[in-house]
Amino acid sequence: MMSLSLAAGVGDTTGHKNMLYLIRLRWIAVLGQITTIAGVSLGLDLNLPMPQMLTVLACLIAFNIGSHLRWHENPIVTNNEMLLALLVDVASLTAQLHFSGGTTNPFAFLYLLQVILSAVLLDAWAAWTIVGITGACLGGLAMFSKPLPVLLEDESAFAHLYVEGMLLCFLLNAGLLVILIKRITGNLRERDAHLADLRQRAAEEDHIVRMGLLASGAAHELGTPMATMSVLLGDWRRMPEFTGNATLLEEIEEMQTQLQRCKTIVTGILLSAGELRGESSAKTTLRSFLEEMLDEWRGNRPVIAFEYDDQLPGDQPVVFDSALKQTIFNLLDNALEASPLWVRLQASTEGDVLKLAVSDRGPGFAPSMLAQFGKPYQSSKGRPGSGLGLFLVVNVIRTLGGTVEARNLDKGALVELRLPLSAIALE
Incomplete structure (x- = not known):
């Protein structure tokens, strides 16, 4: 409609x-x-x-x-x-x-x-x-x-x-x-x-709806086995065979940490399945959100060298949610996969527009990918079903009235996200 x-x-x-x-x-x-x-x-x-x-x-x-x-x-x-x-x-x-x-x-x-x-x-x-x-x-x-x-x-x-x-x-x-x-x-x-x-x-939005239904359905299905695994790991920690073995206890603790991360991801999928500015929204400030988000991202990824260039002229109250955070995560994950040794994020504003530029030192985008940037299943990874990350990034930002542009650098690539501050301003 x-x-x-x-x-x-x-x-x-x-x-x-x-x-x-x-x-x-x-x-x-x-x-x-x-x-x-x-x-x-x-x-x-x-x-x-x-x-x-x-x-x-x-x-x-x-x-x-x-x-x-x-x-x-x-x-x-x-x-x-x-x-x-x-x-x-x-x-x-x-x-x-x-x-x-x-x-x-x-x-x-x-x-x-x-x-x-x-x-x-x-x-x-x-x-x-x-x-x-x-x-x-x-x-x-x-x-x-x-x-x-x-x-x-x-x-x-x-x-x-x-x-x-x-x-x-x-x-x-x-x-x-x-x-x-x-x-x-x-x-x-x-x-x-x-x-x-x-x-x-409209066709792309229909594709996103179908993907969202599939993802939310999978998230519901994963809830039960993960709950069972959580109970089993808790029981193991109390069993005599494990309490006396520090190495096994450390491995169980690591398994519980990773399982909790999976639960968080599943919860984020379920929260993002509704309206973009729905119940998963959180009141914060622009600088606090970016810093907390980057701390979480670096804590869960094997990041070797990461540069964060904060050029924000000031701080302001905003509303962010899990869907938008996952969108930025997708950009950073793609850059990390293309360039495991170095990733950079620059945050700045241009008038009333927030600019987030993610750059890497990888091989860059192929010309065909740049021509079809943001279309589903456009990827250099060569795996079936790949290429959905940037597709979701482009459509989430477009829904908020922003744009996403990509270009190759002398060495590596840069993806720039431009989002009107009015779309995330605290009303």
């Missing part, structure tokens, strides 16, 4: 951009009409009803100002609203042609501009509506308008003026169509690309 609403938003944005193009085209029409009326008044002996034509021009200007104000505040444009805008343009053109020669006016070919725009911008039924109305307007102009030669004091000049007007109308039609169609189709391609991206994201 979320993806469908986003797709609707993309369509609305495209319609809004196209409506703005129509408003600009209408200003060009206004400028053209002013230029034509002025040229006719000064250079040609045409008896045109100037008051009526200027009234139509004033109405068109008023409509365009109203359109600009409306669509500046309201970004959602429906098919019916686009149809109404084109009908106003058709009505304005029809009125001006009626007062200036009807179908004998070469600018009657401007109807084609409206028809082509309707075919690109409107639904099929609305486009055919424009075709029918423009055809009816042409028929009405042919029947009820005075022909242009009658309006000329010298009717012999009509043929010459008609050819010149037709050439000018052709150039105007062709130029406007090339510019508008290129921009409109560009908007449509951008919309289609965005919709494809949304569909891909």
